[in-house]
């Protein structure tokens with residue numbers, strides 16, 4: 001019986017979708033405003049963007065004229081500096097958008113969020129020339145639970161904009177506990193040796209992609225693994241960054 005009904009169900013499916021759109025119009029995936037899928041103009045305008053000047057390395061905002069070239073004091077003392085840029089602060093509407101994507105599977109947001117970040121890369125010619133875009137991996141178990149890796153979905157948009165391929169060069173070999181409750185030192189220990197390189201990276205310039213940068217320890221661990229495997233240059237870009245109050 002099910003076999004017989006299949007062509008009928010398939011024929012009706014576009015109608016079903018039209019009826020659903022009528023009953024539940026495609027809405028902004030952040031605030032729910034009707035007819036604004038995936039993101040309304042108000043939410044896009046409310047995203048707390050990070051504007052120049054920023055620290056040359058960690059990308060955190062600085063005070064001063066927009067063309068200021070400056071490396072913040074903590075970055076000057078770090079042994080493992082990594083150039084990172086983010087589209088906006090992990091606050092307000094941007095934080096809501098990242099949560100909707102990550103925890104509620106609102107994959108329609110990948111396009112506008114990835115586009116925002118591609119803008120940042122385009123404005124930062126010194127970020128690094130790249131041969132490939134590398135998503136920060138989830139542990140396979142967590143990716144299976146969620147059904148997708150948000151960093152990889154975002155990496156695809158950045159890749160399309162830059163005309164460079166996405167390469168899954170990293171694997172998460174340890175399922176690290178959630179980092180939300182940890183301080184910077186604990187985070188660093190938590191992700192130590194959590195990543196392994198898969199494939200040849202010798203001489204490559206790589207752009208790491210993640211959704212949120214908190215202390216940067218995950219990105220640094222990824223960069224360290226890629227550099228140890230011979231990558232020539234590694235830098236990183238994220239949708240949002242936690243910016244501590246001054």
Ligand SMILES: [Zn+2]
Pocket residue numbers: 028029030031032033039040041042043044
């Ligand atoms: Zn909205």
Ligand SMILES: [Zn+2]
Pocket residue numbers: 055056057058059060071072073074075
């Ligand atoms: Zn810095």
